[in-house]
Structures are given as structure tokens and as C-alpha cells.
Amino acid sequence: MTAPSSAPPPLSETDVLVVGAGPTGLMAGLVLARRGVHALVVDQKPGPTRESRAIVVRARSMEILDQLGLADAVLVAAQPALRVQIRGGARPVRADFSRRQQDDTPFPGAQIFEQSRTETLLAETLAAEGAPVAYGHRLVSLTPGPAREGAVPRADAAPGPGGSPARAPDAPADPSFEDAAGVEALLEGPDGPQRVRARYLIGADGASSPVRHLLGLGFEGVTDDATFCVADLHGVEGAPENALSTAFGRERFALLFPLGPGGHARLIWLHGQTQPDQEEALAGARADLGIRYREVACFSAYRVHHRVATHFRRGPVLLAGDAAHVHSPVGGQGMNTGLQDAHHLAHLLADITQGRLAETALARYEAERRPVALILIRVTDRAFGLIVRPGRGTAFLRRRARDVLAVLALRVLASRAGPYLAGLLGQYRNHYHPVPEGRLLPRWAQDAGFFRAMFDYSFQHFMTVRFSSFLYVLAFVVAGLYWLAQIRTGLLMGFALGADMWTGEQGFNPVPLILAILFGWVPSVILLIGLRLGLEFAVATVRTAQNTARLADAANPGRGIA
Structure with missing residues (x-):
């Protein structure tokens, strides 16, 4: 008889573990995948929800979906309101x-697109990116990682097997999460238990969020x-x-x-x-x-x-969507706020994991998104609450x-x-409080072709670096050739006029000079000014496209945005 194995569950590692595969968790996973960050999305349900649940997709959420190349799929299937x-x-x-x-967004109105279809669209897109959702996996416990470098050790947390105690979802709050450099999650799946070690964890697991309970955060x-x-x-x-x-x-x-x-x-x-x-x-x-x-x-x-939630973050663990805030469905804002939470947080985590921002920048998430949730509840829910009271x-x-x-x-x-x-x-x-210093990054949308980028004044799309660089070089070549032609023409015309004016038998004749000014030099000056403005536009386009490409290249690893 074989003795039962005492080997620990298999261990895998990822940059970001997303617990919950609703619209919020799927959006976070997809943005991270597009930014080249390794992320794993898990959920205990067997697949995308079949219930319609939330149904309204607002303009800002459509803009985010457009950045991911998914807006057209929604517009085709949605019922406009x-x-x-x-x-x-x-x-x-x-x-x-x-x-x-209409003057402020390329997606005026609202789109009636059920949550079931939103989840299916995001999950299928995520699978196409090579990061399928791990459905049927339940979070059992979390273990905070070792303390961050420079953190003060805490005497109130007894070390466990990984250096910190494992916590079940119904356990009291563990202060060691605050200073943890990553987490280790124990999951129960179809193939048995498994461990996942991650630098960051996003709790997008709904209003009854086990992750939030685990962190001991008030609701x-x-x-x-x-x-x-x-x-x-x-x-x-x-x-x-x-x-x-x-x-x-x-x-x-x-x-x-x-x-x-x-x-x-x-x-x-x-x-x-x-x-x-x-x-x-x-x-x-x-x-x-x-x-x-x-x-x-x-x-x-x-x-x-x-x-x-009293806080949206504790150390490397963050809350988003219904795990962080819930309110009346009457305003049709809940799913949209969750999508925007996820979009904001995923881009922030991508910048941090890829070394573009220091980890201290993670404090921006709660500072910027929690006030949005508070305002939403205060304005929408209380206004409707006044009406619905008996x-x-x-x-x-x-x-x-x-x-x-x-x-x-x-x-x-x-x-x-x-x-x-x-x-x-x-x-x-929605506006955030300005930071003392910083640069405004351009909004990016998946390349939609030159003509749409060139003539779309919503500034959601930009032409590619390759084409704008071509315009830049072409403008310089045309300007150089034109300058050479004008210099040659001016010299020849000057010699001819001079000879005609001072050596002609008729004496001085101003007509050739006037004609040269009106039909030669004046158009030349106007054209050269136009070329100069065109060059400045090309330079601005190149700079914008280069900034945009930094996002696009990271968002489409292996494909680029040439």
C-alpha cells in the first residue's frame, strides 16, 4: 500500500494574479496581456456568466474597448440607447x-450589451492573446510574501512555511500584507490544489469578495x-x-x-x-x-x-469593481466603473512591472479611483434613494x-x-487631482489605418510611426528641391530683369518686375510658409506617434505598430 504523498502542491509564478473573471477581472487581464505583462485570471465559476446582469456600456467604457480593438464588435451586437x-x-x-x-466622445449615447456577452467577448479575446482564463479555480488562502526591502519587520505576524502565515478568506486581517513583496495563493481546481506566486494580486471577485475579507478591509x-x-x-x-x-x-x-x-x-x-x-x-x-x-x-x-471599501489596496493586493464598491443598479454605472477601475489599475501595474514607474506610484490607484466610487454613490444612489423611499x-x-x-x-x-x-x-x-509633476501620455487606440487616424478628430487614433516618418522625410525632400528651384529661378529672373531694366532700348520697364513679384516670389513665399507649417505638423505627428507607439508596442508584444 502506497503512503499518501505529503509533497506540496505544484507552484507556478506570474506577474499579476487576477481573482475573478467578471468584466472587471477580464478587462484587467486583457490590458495586462496587451501590455506584455504575464497575468493569470482565475474564477471558481465554470465559464462566462449566462445571466444578462449589468447591461449598459457607457461612452467612456466604449472608448476603452476601442483602445483594445473591441468597440466595433460591441456596436454590431448592441442595442443603442x-x-x-x-x-x-x-x-x-x-x-x-x-x-x-457628440462633440466630446466618438461613442455618444449608451450601448445595451449584456454582461454575459461582455464577459464572453473579453474572455475570447484574452484566450486569443494566449492567456486563457482558468475557470473552475477557487481561492483557498493567501500567503504574504517576504517583507519588501527596507520594510520594518512586524512582531505580530508569526512566520509560516513561506516566511509569512497563510491566511484563509475568513481569517482576521494580517498586517504583514502591508509590507509584503508579492503574494502566494493556494487555489483549488479541477486537477487539485495548486500554488501561484505573484508580484501583485487584483481582487475582482465581486461584492462578497473573499480577497477583501482576507485583507480585513471594511465595507x-x-x-x-x-x-x-x-x-x-x-x-x-x-x-x-x-x-x-x-x-x-x-x-x-x-x-x-x-x-x-x-x-x-x-x-x-x-x-x-x-x-x-x-x-x-x-x-x-x-x-x-x-x-x-x-x-x-x-x-x-x-x-x-x-x-x-475603506481602502482599495493593502500592499501588493488591490481591489477593483464590485469588490471595492457596490451601489444601486438604477444608474447603469456599476459595470462601467469596474471596467474603468481595471483599465486604470492594469496600465499602472504594467508601468511598474516594466520599470517605467516606481512602486510608490501604486498609491495613485486608490487616490484616484476611490473618490470616483464615493461620488457615484453620493450622487446617483442617494438621488434615486430619495425617490424610492416609501x-x-x-x-x-x-x-x-x-x-x-x-x-x-x-x-x-x-x-x-x-x-x-x-x-x-x-x-x-471623471477628473483626478493633478500631480505636481508628470507628463500626459497620449491616449492610444489599436492602429485603425492611415485614413481613420488622419481624419479622426476624436484623437482616439494615431497614424503609425512609419507613415508619419515617411511624411516627415518627404516634406523635407520637397522643401529642399523647391528651395533649390526657387533660388535658381530667382537668380535667372534677377539677371534677366536687371539686363532688361538697365540695358534695354526702351529704358526702365517695371512690368516684368511686378509680374515676377506677383506670380513668382509671392506664391513662393506663401508656399514656403505652408511647407514650414506642414513640417511642424509632421514633426508633431512623429512625436505623437512615437509616444503612442511606446504604448502600442508594449500593448501588442510580438506584433509592434510599425
Whole structure:
């Protein structure tokens, strides 16, 4: 009889371990892969989620997807939402917020693209990059790595097998994570346990985040007393295909999101403080909101949490997405904020692991992204929370809010405040506090060809270094040849005019001189000024393209952006 083996689980190493393969974790993994950073994305679920869950992709998220070359895939499959329709009065009022976004983003409006399809798109792209998601792998515990160089040893952490104690997700916080130079994760997968050693770990494992519990970080906030209901409906009467609709009843408030033709829509509404079953909830929506539909595809009811982690980082472990902040789904901002968390953090980690930034720069992540989460909760959730609270006074306020919104929506969007409000909805007006010193890196998009780069004034695309360098050299050659031609022509014309003016039998004749000035020298000067401006443009283009290429080369290892 063979004795059971006591050998430790196999060990692998990576630069970044991403726990959680929702939209946030997949975005982080894909950006890291494009930047040439070795990353492993793991999740205990068997594959991409099949539920629609989050469905709205905002303008800023579309810009990020465009940088990864995925925007067109979303646009082809998504249902656009360009307007907001306010229902409940004598007639619906429609406000087109996409028009106020057209000058600020190449993706005005919102795209209705379910989370299931977002996850599938990102996971397939990540697999094509040679970094497939390790589904079916559950995080069991974490072991902080050895203390960073220069860190003060802590007396309150007993050393474990790797120099620091292994921590299970339900264990109290371990202060040694703060000074750890990396982590070691124990995973349970289809082939048994395995260990993964990583320089950094991203916890993108959802609202109940085991990583956050492991770090001992608080999740401050409240759980709303109201119950929200969500139903995917077919054959909804009066549901516009390209607009988000609001509906105000005596006791309920609802949002209707278009999912496709034929009245296919998602209804999110406040039911009250009780936990209803499907029939009870839908009957109330029909009676109070006047919603009529043919069939129900799915239904769920839940309480809404408004919470933010006390910190987004502890040492080499960082939180992103729902693991760091959760809030009401009404504004359609949750998945978008997670995608932007991941995009921000992945680029930052890539710069650090590749030596472009010092590790101290990692403090920027919490300093910049946590205020965004706090503002989102304060503005969006509390504003809607005021409307959804029960009581006669709030019911009166809901009816007045409908009337006020119907009057003000068009006026505000048409005013100077319209672009600002539209920018908040699109999430491209998030601003970070400036740093004392630093350079602004150009935004980069995967090369889309010369003509799109040349004539796209959104500045999301740039021409390649090779082509802009060709323009640069060509402009110099043309300018040099033209200068030589003008010098030769000027000398010959000068000699001819001089001979004609001073030796001609007719005496001095100013006509050749005037003609030479008007049709020779003046156009020459104008053309040379134009060439000079063209050269300056070419130089600026080359510099921009060179800066951009540094990102693009790193983002496409092995392919380059010649």
C-alpha cells in the first residue's frame, strides 16, 4: 500500500494574479496581456456568466474597448440607447442626451450589451492573446510574501512555511500584507490544489469578495430597506427601441432598458420593503406603472447595497469593481466603473512591472479611483434613494419629480450645462487631482489605418510611426528641391530683369518686375510658409506617434505598430 504523498502542491509564478473573471477581472487581464505583462485570471465559476446582469456600456467604457480593438464588435451586437423617455404624464417626453455628447466622445449615447456577452467577448479575446482564463479555480488562502526591502519587520505576524502565515478568506486581517513583496495563493481546481506566486494580486471577485475579507478591509455603507425587482420582458407595449424610459407611479419608480426589437426590454423597479414573489411584484408593476407585456423571460428581487471599501489596496493586493464598491443598479454605472477601475489599475501595474514607474506610484490607484466610487454613490444612489423611499411624502415627491423632469430635461440638455450632464452620464468627465509633476501620455487606440487616424478628430487614433516618418522625410525632400528651384529661378529672373531694366532700348520697364513679384516670389513665399507649417505638423505627428507607439508596442508584444 502506497503512503499518501505529503509533497506540496505544484507552484507556478506570474506577474499579476487576477481573482475573478467578471468584466472587471477580464478587462484587467486583457490590458495586462496587451501590455506584455504575464497575468493569470482565475474564477471558481465554470465559464462566462449566462445571466444578462449589468447591461449598459457607457461612452467612456466604449472608448476603452476601442483602445483594445473591441468597440466595433460591441456596436454590431448592441442595442443603442440614445435618448431618455419620461413616462407617466399625459404623453411621454423624450430628451436626446447623445446629441450633447457628440462633440466630446466618438461613442455618444449608451450601448445595451449584456454582461454575459461582455464577459464572453473579453474572455475570447484574452484566450486569443494566449492567456486563457482558468475557470473552475477557487481561492483557498493567501500567503504574504517576504517583507519588501527596507520594510520594518512586524512582531505580530508569526512566520509560516513561506516566511509569512497563510491566511484563509475568513481569517482576521494580517498586517504583514502591508509590507509584503508579492503574494502566494493556494487555489483549488479541477486537477487539485495548486500554488501561484505573484508580484501583485487584483481582487475582482465581486461584492462578497473573499480577497477583501482576507485583507480585513471594511465595507462601509448601508443596505437599502427597499426591494428592487428586475424582469426581462418580451412584447412590452410602447417600449422605444433606442431610448431608456423612466416610469413614475403612485408607489413605484421604474426604469425600462431596451434589449432588442419587438418590445424586448428589462424593467427595474422599486417594489417596497417586502420581499415579493414574481406574480405579486409584476401585478403591482402592471397596476401602478401601467406596464403591459406579453411574457416574462426571467425575474429576480434583491436588496441594494451602497458600500465602499475603506481602502482599495493593502500592499501588493488591490481591489477593483464590485469588490471595492457596490451601489444601486438604477444608474447603469456599476459595470462601467469596474471596467474603468481595471483599465486604470492594469496600465499602472504594467508601468511598474516594466520599470517605467516606481512602486510608490501604486498609491495613485486608490487616490484616484476611490473618490470616483464615493461620488457615484453620493450622487446617483442617494438621488434615486430619495425617490424610492416609501411614504406618502415621497410618493408625492415622485409625482412632482416626474413633472419637473419632463419640463427641465429638455431645457437642461439644451443649456450650457447639457454637455456637462451628458459627460457625467457617459463617465468621460471623471477628473483626478493633478500631480505636481508628470507628463500626459497620449491616449492610444489599436492602429485603425492611415485614413481613420488622419481624419479622426476624436484623437482616439494615431497614424503609425512609419507613415508619419515617411511624411516627415518627404516634406523635407520637397522643401529642399523647391528651395533649390526657387533660388535658381530667382537668380535667372534677377539677371534677366536687371539686363532688361538697365540695358534695354526702351529704358526702365517695371512690368516684368511686378509680374515676377506677383506670380513668382509671392506664391513662393506663401508656399514656403505652408511647407514650414506642414513640417511642424509632421514633426508633431512623429512625436505623437512615437509616444503612442511606446504604448502600442508594449500593448501588442510580438506584433509592434510599425
